[in-house]
Amino acid sequence: xxxxxxxxxxxxxxxxxxxxxxxxxxxxxxxxxxxxxxxxxxxxxxxxxxxxxxxxxxxxxxxxxxxxxxxxxxxxxxxxxxxxxxxxxxxxxxxxxxxxxxxxxxxxxxxxxxxxxxxxxxxxxxxxxxxxxxxxxxxxxxxxxxxxxxxxxxxxxxxxxxxxxxxxxxxxxxxxxxxxxxxxxxxxxxxxxxxxxxxxxxxxxxxxxxxxxxxxxxxxxxxx
Amino acid sequence: xxxxxxxxxxxxxxxxxxxxxxxxxxxxxxxxxxxxxxxxxxxxxxxxxxxxxxxxxxxxxxxxxxxxxxxxxxxxxxxxxxxxxxxxxxxxxxxxxxxxxxxxxxxxxxxxxxxxxxxxxxxxxxxxxxxxxxxxxxxxxxxxxxxxxxxxxxxxxxxxxxxxxxxxxxxxxx
Amino acid sequence: xxxxxxxxxxxxxxxxxxxxxxxxxxxxxxxxxxxxxxxxxxxxxxxxxxxxxxxxxxxxxxxxxxxxxxxxxxxxxxxxxxxxxxxxxxxxxxxxxxxxxxxxxxxxxxxxxxxxxxxxxxxxxxxxxxxxxxxxxxxxxxxxxxxxxxxxxxxxxxxxxxxxxxxxxxxxxxxxxxxxxxxxxxxxxxxxxxxxxxxxxxxxxxxxxxxxxxxxxxxxxxxxxxxxxxxxxxxxxxxxxxxxxxxxxxxxxxxxxxxxxxxxxxxxxxxxxxxxxxxxxxxxxxxxxxxxxxxxxxxxxxxxxxxxxxxxxxxxxxxxxxxxxxxxxxxxxxxxxxxxxxxxxxxxxxxxxxxxxxxxxxxxxxxxxxxxxxxxxxxxxxxxx
Numbered sequence: 001x002x003x004x005x006x007x008x009x010x011x012x013x014x015x016x017x018x019x020x021x022x023x024x025x026x027x028x029x030x031x032x033x034x035x036x037x038x039x040x041x042x043x044x045x046x047x048x049x050x051x052x053x054x055x056x057x058x059x060x061x062x063x064x065x066x067x068x069x070x071x072x073x074x075x076x077x078x079x080x081x082x083x084x085x086x087x088x089x090x091x092x093x094x095x096x097x098x099x100x101x102x103x104x105x106x107x108x109x110x111x112x113x114x115x116x117x118x119x120x121x122x123x124x125x126x127x128x129x130x131x132x133x134x135x136x137x138x139x140x141x142x143x144x145x146x147x148x149x150x151x152x153x154x155x156x157x158x159x160x161x162x163x164x165x166x167x168x169x170x171x172x173x174x175x176x177x178x179x180x181x182x183x184x185x186x187x188x189x190x191x192x193x194x195x196x197x198x199x200x201x202x203x204x205x206x207x208x209x210x211x212x213x214x215x216x217x218x219x220x221x222x223x224x
Numbered sequence: 225x226x227x228x229x230x231x232x233x234x235x236x237x238x239x240x241x242x243x244x245x246x247x248x249x250x251x252x253x254x255x256x257x258x259x260x261x262x263x264x265x266x267x268x269x270x271x272x273x274x275x276x277x278x279x280x281x282x283x284x285x286x287x288x289x290x291x292x293x294x295x296x297x298x299x300x301x302x303x304x305x306x307x308x309x310x311x312x313x314x315x316x317x318x319x320x321x322x323x324x325x326x327x328x329x330x331x332x333x334x335x336x337x338x339x340x341x342x343x344x345x346x347x348x349x350x351x352x353x354x355x356x357x358x359x360x361x362x363x364x365x366x367x368x369x370x371x372x373x374x375x376x377x378x379x380x381x382x383x384x385x386x387x388x389x390x391x392x393x394x395x396x397x398x
Numbered sequence: 399x400x401x402x403x404x405x406x407x408x409x410x411x412x413x414x415x416x417x418x419x420x421x422x423x424x425x426x427x428x429x430x431x432x433x434x435x436x437x438x439x440x441x442x443x444x445x446x447x448x449x450x451x452x453x454x455x456x457x458x459x460x461x462x463x464x465x466x467x468x469x470x471x472x473x474x475x476x477x478x479x480x481x482x483x484x485x486x487x488x489x490x491x492x493x494x495x496x497x498x499x500x501x502x503x504x505x506x507x508x509x510x511x512x513x514x515x516x517x518x519x520x521x522x523x524x525x526x527x528x529x530x531x532x533x534x535x536x537x538x539x540x541x542x543x544x545x546x547x548x549x550x551x552x553x554x555x556x557x558x559x560x561x562x563x564x565x566x567x568x569x570x571x572x573x574x575x576x577x578x579x580x581x582x583x584x585x586x587x588x589x590x591x592x593x594x595x596x597x598x599x600x601x602x603x604x605x606x607x608x609x610x611x612x613x614x615x616x617x618x619x620x621x622x623x624x625x626x627x628x629x630x631x632x633x634x635x636x637x638x639x640x641x642x643x644x645x646x647x648x649x650x651x652x653x654x655x656x657x658x659x660x661x662x663x664x665x666x667x668x669x670x671x672x673x674x675x676x677x678x679x680x681x682x683x684x685x686x687x688x689x690x691x692x693x694x695x696x697x698x699x700x701x702x703x704x705x706x707x708x709x710x711x712x713x714x715x716x717x718x719x720x721x722x723x724x725x726x727x728x729x730x731x732x733x734x735x736x737x738x739x740x741x742x743x744x745x746x747x748x749x750x751x752x753x754x755x756x757x758x759x760x761x762x763x764x765x766x767x768x769x770x771x772x773x774x775x776x777x778x779x780x781x782x783x
Contacts, residue, residue: 071428072435074457075482075779078563081526085545099430116354117427117435117456124428143379146476147459149369149467151361152353155376171563213375216355244715245498247647272625275716278742280731291729291742293716300646302716324757325628325749352455352782361463368463 026221039220044200047130055191062105062131063188066181069104070097071124074111076137079174088174093181101127106184108177109163112140112153118160119214125161126223130196133188135180137167145170159209162195225249225301228269236261240306250291250304258307259317262292266322271296271303274322277329279337283364286311288339292319309339318344336362419443423764427456431534431768434778436751438771442764450759452752458782465741470496471570471705473738478564480743481780483526486519487721488728489568492741494649495730496570498715507696508572513650514688515559515567516719518585521592521681522551523722524674527775531671532603534768535612540603547595550588557581570708572699582689589682596678604672613668617758617770620665627757628749631724632673633774637665643720655687667773674722674775709736723747723775745780752781 025041049055068090072080083090084097098104101124113121125134136157139145144155157163164187167180187193199206203222211217229241229251240252253261265271271294280289292305309316318341320327330341331351338360341347350356359366413420426437435456441449461480465473477492478485490512497504504512525548529541552562557578559565567574603609624634634641642659644652660676662669702708712734718727724746733739755774762770 069428070430074435075479075563077434078482081529081545082549085529086542087546087549097430101428112457112459114456114458116352116458119354120427120456144376146479147464148378149372150460150464151358151366151368151371151375152458152460155372156379159377173562214355215357244713248716250714273630274628275718275725275727276729276742276744278729278740280740291714293729297641297646304714304716323628324626325753328748328752350455352458354455361460364466366463368460368467 028220030217030219030221039223042222043203044126044222046197046200059189059191063185064094066093066095066106066133066185067098067104068095068106068108069101069124069128070099071101071107071121073109073113073117073121074138074140076108076110076141076171078110079137079171079177080108080110082174083177088178090178090181093178093185095181101125102129104128105132106181107132107134107161109134109136109141109157109161111138112145112147112150113157113160114152115154115213115215118154118210119219122161122210122214123219123223131188131193132196133164133184133193134161134195135165135167135177135184136163137172137177137180139168139170142166142168154213160206160213162198162206164193164195225303228303232261232264235264247301248304249302250306252306252308255307255309255316258290258292258305259319259322261305262294262319263322265294265303265305269296270298273297274319274326275302277319277326277333279333279339279362281311281337281362281364283311288314288337290316290333290339314339316341318342318347320344336360338363413441413443413448415441420448425764425767431771433530433771433776436776436778436781438755438759438767440759440764440767445764447759447762447764447767450756452756454751454778454781456782457779461743461783462741465738467737469706469736470708470710470738473741474566474569475564478566479779480783481721481726481745481777482563483777484519484523484721485564486515486568487719487726488743489566490516490650491717491719491726491728492730493568493570494719495715495717495728495741496710498717499710499713499730499732502571502700502702504572504700505697507693508698508700509650510688510692511573511577511698512568513652513655514685514692515565515573516650517681517684517688518551518554519565520722521589521678521685522548522555524678524681525551525592527674527722527772528599528603528671528678530772531769532609534772535609537603537606537609540599543595543598547588547592550591554581554585554588557584569699570705571702572697574698576698585685585689589685593679593682596675596682599675604675610668612766612769613671613773614664614666616667616762616766617773618664618666619754619758623754627754629724629754630746630749631720631722631775632670632677633724633750633754635659635661636670636673638663643718643725647718649717649719654691655684657684667769670773670775707736709734710738718744721746723750723777726780743780743783745777745783747776747778748781750774751776751778 028036028039082088107125141157147153165180165184167176169176225243236257237254238251243249273295275293275295278291287308288311290307294303327344330344331347333339334347335351421442423440423442425440426432427435437453439451440447477488480488525544529544532540555565556562559567619637621637638661640659645659657680660673662673710732712732714731716729718725727744729742731740
């Protein structure tokens with residue numbers, strides 16, 4: 001066995017593309033040395049815009065095929081089920097729930113976010129493929145709501161991930177959530193739903209906020 | 225219920241019998257005898273259902289009140305066993321061998337009040353609070369509002385002067 | 399293939415995760431097959447679960463701490479948020495525990511209206527559950543039907559109480575308002591539709607060959623396990639035990655109503671489904687009885703002192719009610735001040751999802767695991783509160 005190993009010629013290290021040379025690499029300090037090899041250390045980059053005509057067409061296409069990540073993070077998730085079933089039937093707007101973040105483009109934060117869930121939310125959000133949008137449903141996600149003095153829920157979700165549309169209420173009616181999604185479609189068509197790029201631009205600020213409340217940070221800094 | 229209390233007090237050091245309703249009573253027992261009393265009630269007197277195990281923090285008396293609530297399906301009565309333990313060194317015997325769900329209750333109490341249950345499986349593992357570094361949060365002297373203000377930032381409240389605000393809303397072009 | 403499965407020593411399987419025969423897999427929280435926001439840490443061999451650990455705490459808000467900081471009347475908006483599909487049980491129990499400590503007798507009519515509220519919310523919760531149960535076994539059609547019919551029940555709630563999900567209809571001393579005019583007729587129409595739907599579910603779901611093949615024999619609860627694990631409600635009734643708090647310790651006006659305790663004997667996921675399906679018929683019959691027998695005049699709530707400065711005498715009490723998942727209980731301790739000293743909520747999912755599921759999941763295929771979880775009818779927010 002040793003003989004074979006000794007004769008293998010090490011492969012040359014591939015050169016990184018240009019944009020990665022400029023990007024500061026992440027340290028992934030929360031992981032052990034072995035785990036640091038498993039994850040990428042590049043930062044998110046803002047998406048590059050193409051010609052306006054092309055961009056308009058892409059935005060139109062994006063707005064008509066919004067797939068929701070089926071992650072019920074709080075009590076708002078209970079209104080997701082009437083939405084996707086017969087009565088409110090969200091699929092006529094070109095929306096449907098998807099079980100995995102890789103296929104989803106809309107993250108619906110349903111209500112209060114406890115610290116343990118925030119960790120999973122950050123990770124799921126970073127795993128979603130761009131372009132991705134966040135809709136924060138329920139007042140708890142906006143300003144803490146009922147749990148404004150609770151020790152375990154965050155008060156403003158927009159400090160930790162970028163939010164494109166808020167839907168107020170406790171519970172918001174399905175019609176209100178539908179109106180929120182319609183608003184999101186308008187924003188996307190107008191090219192104003194820039195949450196993903198905001199996250200890339202203010203990445204350090206978001207990370208700092210996340211690490212301030214998640215005391216045991218044992219995941220990669222940017223996981224995609 | 226009083227009859228049962230009289231029978232039990234021959235064997236155990238009980239005190240403070242309080243009959244709340246015809247089917248609910250509470251009594252106090254010494255911490256060292258609690259588990260044997262629970263076993264006795266379960267095996268002899270038919271109190272087979274552990275409804276819950278909870279803790280009340282009496283900060284003024286420096287005591288934790290553990291409440292074991294048992295239910296008897298045959299007579300349809302509830303008996304609450306109150307055990308007072310020292311607040312500074314909270315240690316209590318474990319009942320995971322009597323009821324399977326006992327270890328879950330004990331895990332929660334260990335996390336929320338800092339009560340130790342030696343021998344209970346997995347009692348040291350965090351159950352609800354992941355990465356929690358503060359004191360046990362359900363204790364009376366933990367101030368949740370102060371912690372919340374310190375850790376999380378609240379959304380500032382925007383207050384508009386109604387007249388001025390409506391003018392801007394309606395006649396902003398002028 | 400047999401040598402792949404781990405040897406069993408003292409009732410526990412012994413294996414080495416690094417031997418590459420076994421795999422550690424996380425099931426949830428971001429997974430469509432889990433009920434709510436919880437996760438299972440599975441050790442699997444092939445597609446069979448050999449060890450299961452439940453992880454909860456994703457929905458912890460510290461209700462019991464928050465209630466210590468709020469006056470009794472201020473607790474009402476937050477207690478109903480403990481359990482989303484069935485908030486009325488929480489409201490009723492909190493109000494009833496207050497009344498028990500204060501020694502208040504509520505008017506007769508308020509009792510009937512509270513019972514109607516509880517039964518209707520039981521029906522809505524069951525409808526939501528049966529959609530989840532069929533969806534977990536891959537039958538999306540039944541979920542479409544039941545969620546739509548649940549919405550019609552929620553419409554009734556909205557007309558009656560003003561809210562779809564969180565009704566906050568029960569207040570200390572009674573209820574908040576009367577039924578609207580003509581509500582009975584609309585309720586009867588909706589309930590008749592649900593009744594018809596249940597008949598159809600019998601054909602489509604309960605007699606479906608695939609559903610039967612997968613659900614029969616899945617997650618068997620034996621009568622010996624019931625007390626050892628603290629199993630309550632339909633999960634206990636599915637193995638032949640006649641236990642229902644509405645009959646055993648009747649609260650409100652359940653002793654004046656005519657209904658039976660539905661039981662099955664097999665104790666598996668299929669019989670749990672059948673028990674709940676039969677109980678929905680009972681709920682419908684109960685709602686019809688209440689609407690027929692209910693007194694139409696009288697006081698809606700007892701006179702109370704100013705609730706903002708309400709002080710409750712020192713004492714402690716425990717109140718229980720039968721929710722869709724079983725025994726729901728409130729343990730309230732008052733120290734004589736305007737704030738509750740301690741309120742502990744005993745949710746039935748607590749024992750079902752933690753101790754029971756961990757043992758029942760062993761030996762189950764991964765594909766059947768969602769079906770097993772839903773058939774226990776666990777709901778995470780009431781575990782961690």
